[in-house]
Amino acid sequence: MTAQLLDHTLGNLASRIPGATRVFHTFHLDFCCGGQKTLRQASLERGLDAQQVEEQLLSLNPDEHPEQDWRSASDDQLIEHLLERYHDVHRQQLPELIRLAARVEQVHGARENCPRGLTDLLLGMLQELENHMQKEEQILFPMIRQGQNPMLGGPISVMRFEHDQHGDALEKVILLTNDMQPPANACNTWRALYRGLDELRRDLMQHIHLENNLLFPRALGEEMQNG
Template sequence: MTPLSHDMTVGTIAAELPGAAELFRAKGISFCCGGTVALSEAALNAGLLPDRLLTDLQALSDAAGREAPESTADLIAYILSRYHETHRTELDFLIPLSQKVERVHGAKENAPLGLAEALIALKDELDDHMAKEEAVLFPLMLRGGHPMIVHPITQMRHEHDEATELLVKIEHVTNGLTLPAGACGSWTALYTGVRKFADDLVAHIHLENTVLFPRFEHAAA
């Protein structure tokens, strides 16, 4: 991840730093429609001190990746169990729930129209992405790497960017995962689940981009 600074946009930070999205939500900072705003400006607009907000984000950055096992084999096993299987299970639950909420509440203000479509697109993207990691990239890594491994890693990074774009769309169609007054249990459960899923996916991508992949990119350089 690019070093944090006052000039970084809140959209970039939310997409790349685990925990940043939840921090921004708690501080009342929009990183969806207002995602192109610089951190310093977003802080001032929310009545916050830019340096204090940057310090809070730096603490998140310092903590990111600490969960990662040291050995590559253990790290890959962790990614498979903590993220791959979790994403599959949660999307299988969230997609029909989002379809139900759109069907029942679609005429209401702030209904998450388009959420199911985005989740389905994300499921298709992740199913293909994770299958390629499991069948090709991770076995190469477990065998110690390969001189050409940078090419599949580059493709995985590109697909991470595509998944991040879908997360931005989800944030947009849900109005920042903000529940309307009087939201039913299904709507509440949906947003709770989507928030957890999105935060997990950001952490998953960050772990691969900043911890796992560089081990092999540096070796192949």
């Protein structure tokens, strides 16, 4: 990795630099669905100083951000990680977040800063994500394990499109919750809800990143940009 990072893609940087995803979260840079954009392009679109982001990336100490390098994992290992760390976890996260959101809307619905509509939004996310994960578990992942590369283009294209839809839904959650920042006098349930939503955001973005920027390109025999 050269010192010049501006023309590397966000997905490439997220894969190669331990701690990079934390920097991207700080600057609200989309390294999962928007992982093919360069740091320069993504920063420009968000009105950010790309060199400031680059400086923070270059200042990261790998020893302070120990992360497994999934580029060296086999397809089987990466798929098992995705299933256990993300598919199973999302199925635990969303029902609890829906319960908390419903409680907050029920009790605080009259308050101006109440995230009205969040419960329905999360219910939709749960349904869409469950359908998506089932397609990966029953169709795509078995195909990747079997090495059916010529047939993978269609299913992967569908999954990437659905990833974009998940990203759009996440953006709606962010807007509805003031970037998961509870009001100063929020109750414990409200605060727990927003903490959980922030955790879901980080998990879902990492989940999509590992698929869009590592598993899928490798299954298709594509070289990672700036690799």
